[in-house]
Amino acid sequence: xxKIVGILGGMGPAATVDMLQKFVDHTPATRDQxxxxxxxxxxxxxxxRSASILGDGPSPLPAMQEYTQRLxxxxxxxxxxxxxxxxxxxxxxxxxxxxxxxxxxxxAAEAALNLNATQxxxxxxxxxxxxxxxxxxxxxxxxHCIEPDPHNQKAVWESICxxxxxxxxxARTLMQHQKELLFQKGAEVIILGxxxxxxxxxxxxxxxxxxxxDATLTLVQRAIAWYKEK
Amino acid sequence: xxKIVGILGGMGPAATVDMLQKFVDHTPATRDQxxxxxxxxxxxxxxxRSASILGDGPSPLPAMQEYTQRLxxxxxxxxxxxxxxxxxxxxxxxxxxxxxxxxxxxxAAEAALNLNATQxxxxxxxxxxxxxxxxxxxxxxxxHCIEPDPHNQKAVWESICxxxxxxxxxARTLMQHQKELLFQKGAEVIILGxxxxxxxxxxxxxxxxxxxxDATLTLVQRAIAWYKEK
Numbered sequence: 001x002x003k004i005v006g007i008l009g010g011m012g013p014a015a016t017v018d019m020l021q022k023f024v025d026h027t028p029a030t031r032d033q034x035x036x037x038x039x040x041x042x043x044x045x046x047x048x049r050s051a052s053i054l055g056d057g058p059s060p061l062p063a064m065q066e067y068t069q070r071l072x073x074x075x076x077x078x079x080x081x082x083x084x085x086x087x088x089x090x091x092x093x094x095x096x097x098x099x100x101x102x103x104x105x106x107x108a109a110e111a112a113l114n115l116n117a118t119q120x121x122x123x124x125x126x127x128x129x130x131x132x133x134x135x136x137x138x139x140x141x142x143x144h145c146i147e148p149d150p151h152n153q154k155a156v157w158e159s160i161c162x163x164x165x166x167x168x169x170x171a172r173t174l175m176q177h178q179k180e181l182l183f184q185k186g187a188e189v190i191i192l193g194x195x196x197x198x199x200x201x202x203x204x205x206x207x208x209x210x211x212x213x214d215a216t217l218t219l220v221q222r223a224i225a226w227y228k229e230k
Numbered sequence: 231x232x233k234i235v236g237i238l239g240g241m242g243p244a245a246t247v248d249m250l251q252k253f254v255d256h257t258p259a260t261r262d263q264x265x266x267x268x269x270x271x272x273x274x275x276x277x278x279r280s281a282s283i284l285g286d287g288p289s290p291l292p293a294m295q296e297y298t299q300r301l302x303x304x305x306x307x308x309x310x311x312x313x314x315x316x317x318x319x320x321x322x323x324x325x326x327x328x329x330x331x332x333x334x335x336x337x338a339a340e341a342a343l344n345l346n347a348t349q350x351x352x353x354x355x356x357x358x359x360x361x362x363x364x365x366x367x368x369x370x371x372x373x374h375c376i377e378p379d380p381h382n383q384k385a386v387w388e389s390i391c392x393x394x395x396x397x398x399x400x401a402r403t404l405m406q407h408q409k410e411l412l413f414q415k416g417a418e419v420i421i422l423g424x425x426x427x428x429x430x431x432x433x434x435x436x437x438x439x440x441x442x443x444d445a446t447l448t449l450v451q452r453a454i455a456w457y458k459e460k
Contacts, residue, residue, distance in 0.1 A: 013266075
C-alpha cells in the first residue's frame with residue numbers, strides 16, 4: 001500500500017502553499033523520490049468558514065466532504081485540513097471519511113504541553129476563538145489559554161484578511177502588536193492558530209522559535225511521523 | 231462546469247510548491263474564493279526523468295499517466311506538468327488524456343518571441359538539453375538557442391541536484407557562474423528551463439526580470455488566462 005497524504009486546502013491557497021513548503025523543508029530527503037507523496041485539493045470556492053460559524057454564511061461542510069472524498073478516491077490514506085477554523089467541522093468530516101483526519105488543534109496543543117509552559121497564548125480567527133477550538137484542547141491538557149479581548153481580536157482578524165488579500169505589510173503591522181499584547185498578558189508561548197499567521201509572523205517565529213508554536217508545522221510533523229511508521 | 235487546474239507535480243516537490251506559490255502571487259484576488267481551483271499530485275516516487283532519458287533508468291511515463299488520470303478523475307479540466315524534463319513525454323501523455331496539457335516549452339518559447347530578442351540562452355537539465363526540448367521550440371520560432379557546452383552543463387546539473395538535496399547555497403554559487411557564461415556567449419535573455427532554476431536564481435530574476443524567462447511562470451500565466459476564458 002502506497003502511503004499518500006491528502007491535504008484539504010484552498011482555505012486559503014497561501015496557507016496551502018505554506019503547508020506544502022513545510023513538508024519539503026522538514027522531510028529528510030536527498031532526492032525527489034525520498035519526499036512524501038501528497039495529493040492536494042486547493043479548491044478555494046469552499047464557502048467561508050468564519051462567515052458560516054459567525055452566523056450569516058452557508059456551511060462549508062458539503063464542499064469539504066466532497067473534496068475529501070476526491071482525495072481518498074485519489075489514494076490519500078490520511079487527511080490534513082489546511083485551515084484551523086475549518087477544524088470546527090473535523091468530527092463531522094471524520095464521520096464520513098474512511099481514513100484518519102489528523103487534527104491540527106490536537107497536534108498544536110500537544111506541542112504546547114511538551115514545552116512545559118502553562119500559559120498559552122492563541123492567535124487565531126475570530127470564529128476559532130469564539131468557538132473555543134483551542135481553548136478546549138488546551139484546558140483538556142491542564143493548560144491555561146490566553147486570548148485577545150474582543151476589541152483586539154478584531155485587529156487579529158483584520159490582519160488575517162489583509163494577508164488573504166495579498167497585503168503582507170499591513171498584516172504584519174497589525175499582528176506584531178497583537179502578539180506583543182498576548183506576551184504582556186502573560187503568555188509564555190503563542191500558538192499561531194490560523195494557517196495565515198505563520199506566514200504573517202514568519203520572521204518572529206524564525207528568530208525566537210521557542211516563543212511560538214506553528215500549528216501548521218505541528219500537523220506536518222505528525223504526518224511525516226505517520227508516513228515513517230511501518 | 232467548474233474549471234479546475236490539475237498539476238502533475240512531485241518532480242520535485244520544491245518545484246511543485248514554487249508553481250503553486252506563483253498561482254497565489256499572480257492571480258488577482260482579494261479573498262480566498264477568487265483564487266483558482268487547483269488539484270495537485272505531488273507524488274515524488276515517479277521514476278527519475280533524467281535517468282530515463284539519459285539511458286539507464288525506468289520510464290516515468292506509466293506513473294505520469296496514472297497520476298494524470300487521477301487528476302482528471304478528480305475534476306481537472308487542464309493539466310500542467312511541473313517539470314520541464316518530463317515534457318519529453320508530453321505528447322505521449324496527451325495521447326491518453328482527455329483534457330488539454332499545456333506545454334511549458336511552448337509558453338516559455340512564446341515568451342521569448344514576445345520579447346523581440348533573438349539570442350536565447352537556456353539553463354535546463356542535461357536531459358532537456360541533450361534532447362533539444364527547448365532548442366526545437368525556439369528554432370521553430372526563428373530564435374537562436376544558446377546552451378552551455380557539455381563541461382559547463384555538468385555544473386548546471388550539479389546545481390539542480392544540490393537544490394533537490396536542500397543545499398541552496400551550493401546550488402546558487404554554481405548556477406550564478408553558468409548564467410554569466412551564457413550572457414558572455416551572447417544570450418540576450420535566459421530561459422530558466424528547469425523548475426528548480428527559478429528557485430535557485432530567484433534573486434537575479436527579481437532584480438533583472440527582463441533578462442530571464444521563468445518557464446514555470448509562463449505556464450502559470452497560461453493557466454490563469456485559460457481559467458478566465460468564458
